[in-house]
Amino acid sequence: MCSKQNDIDVIVGRVLRRTRLASGHTMTSLAAQCGVTHQQLQKYESGSNRVSVSRLFILSNALGIPPAELIDQVQELLGRDRSDPVDSAWHRLQFAKPEHCRKIISGLASVRDTEVLQSVLNLLAVLDQNEGRVER
Structure with a gap:
């Protein structure tokens, strides 16, 4: 409720x-x-x-x-x-530019090599864990 x-x-x-x-x-x-x-x-x-x-x-x-x-x-x-990570991801997506989202989705859809796609997904998972911050 x-x-x-x-x-x-x-x-x-x-x-x-x-x-x-x-x-x-x-x-x-x-x-x-x-x-x-x-x-x-x-x-x-x-x-x-x-x-x-x-x-x-x-x-x-x-x-x-x-x-x-x-x-x-x-x-x-x-x-x-409210602490659901999917909802949190959507909240962060609100700040993304639509043209960037379209380019990302289009780029991912065009990847045919499953190893390359898995590498991209792994990178995205790391970025999500770090909330986009690069650790040095």
Whole structure:
């Protein structure tokens, strides 16, 4: 159960932001496509304004995913422990630039040599353990 009334609003906002970034939309482009201001979308993503069901349908349509998928992601996060490493990784991903994410995913998808791919995955695991800090 949520500790505060607005916990769900914050999680809905987090899911919207994550989905927007993954889709490559800027806040301005998505807001324009949905008929809201940049500031209103910012308030939705921060959880300070509640997203109505009708607005959720409009947003999900603009993002190219079914509304049920957004709701499933919200339900998943509601049940997840706040210290969950997957949630922590998503939080860090919020600060990544979408074009960098696309290049990384595209690059990984093009690797055909399984040993090279495993080396990259090992490197990513080390970076994750060190939170990106290089130890000297």
